[in-house]
Amino acid sequence: MSEKPATRLRNQIEEEIATGVFKPGDRLDEVSLAARFGVSRTPIREALQQLAAAGLVEIRPHRGAIVSAPDPKRLIDMFSLMAEFEAICGRLAARRLLPSDEAALKSTLEACRKAADSGDIDVYYYENERFHRAIYVASGNDFIAEQATALHKRLAPFRRLQLRVRNRMRTSLAEHEAIVDALLAGDSALASTRLYDHVAVQGERFTDLIASLNRAAAE
Numbered sequence: 239m240s241e242k243p244a245t246r247l248r249n250q251i252e253e254e255i256a257t258g259v260f261k262p263g264d265r266l267d268e269v270s271l272a273a274r275f276g277v278s279r280t281p282i283r284e285a286l287q288q289l290a291a292a293g294l295v296e297i298r299p300h301r302g303a304i305v306s307a308p309d310p311k312r313l314i315d316m317f318s319l320m321a322e323f324e325a326i327c328g329r330l331a332a333r334r335l336l337p338s339d340e341a342a343l344k345s346t347l348e349a350c351r352k353a354a355d356s357g358d359i360d361v362y363y364y365e366n367e368r369f370h371r372a373i374y375v376a377s378g379n380d381f382i383a384e385q386a387t388a389l390h391k392r393l394a395p396f397r398r399l400q401l402r403v404r405n406r407m408r409t410s411l412a413e414h415e416a417i418v419d420a421l422l423a424g425d426s427a428l429a430s431t432r433l434y435d436h437v438a439v440q441g442e443r444f445t446d447l448i449a450s451l452n453r454a455a456a457e
Contacts, residue, residue, distance in 0.1 A: 244284035247275060251285060255294055255305055255395050262307030262395070266295060293392050314439055316393055321438035323386040324370070328417065328433035331376035332426035339376035340422065346372045347418050354411045359401050362410075366401075369414060373433070376421070400439075403446040410436070 251271070254260050266286060272279045286303040289295045295303045331339065346369040353362035370390060374383035390397075401407050413436045420429035 243277060243281040244288065247281055247285035248288045252289060252294060260305050262305050264305045265301060266303040266305065268302065313396060317437065317439040320389050320393060321434045323382060323389060324437045325430040325434040326382055327373050327377040327386060328429040329426040330379055331373050332421050332424050332429040334378040335376055335421060342372040343418050343421060347414055350411055350414055354407050359407060362407050363398050363401055
């Protein structure tokens with residue numbers, strides 16, 4: 239079955255929000271987007287409504303669709319919930335790891351390592367996505383995996399910004415390696431703790447993220 243136009247457009251716009259083409263606070267004009275993608279305004283409007291339902295944009299009276307810029311407290315709340323999801327997946331994965339899961343973890347970790355060695359933040363971002371999804375699959379719980387994936391996607395623009403903080407990519411890779419060690423050892427408590435700490439935005443990481451958001455908005 240072919241992908242619906244609105245879904246395809248939603249994915250394209252979502253990708254541009256995640257990659258910083260559209261920044262928090264930017265207005266997504268239906269007429270301009272329709273002209274750019276060569277479609278009528280109807281599928282654009284449907285795509286924007288889908289993005290609004292996912293929390294990536296806000297539909298405001300008289301202004302239309304605006305790329306969402308959550309306040310700091312809400313952002314930290316979302317990262318805290320994301321950390322809880324990751325911790326649950328890690329705890330389950332450590333107990334249920336299959337040979338195929340182990341192979342996927344090692345493969346995605348190596349891909350992250352190569353991306354970090356190349357210094358390419360964008361490549362690392364995508365390999366990081368694959369790494370975390372491998373953990374969701376390894377959890378063996380489809381429902382929590384779906385919830386984690388949805389929130390992971392919602393936080394995409396802000397997670398990408400974090401990687402641009404000095405040395406964060408290398409730190410992230412080291413945390414990935416420690417997480418895999420715990421998972422392969424079958425230590426569910428340690429895997430859970432390491433995944434929570436890897437995702438939660440606290441202390442200096444909170445300050446760095448807010449600084450990155452402010453710089454992105456000013457560009």
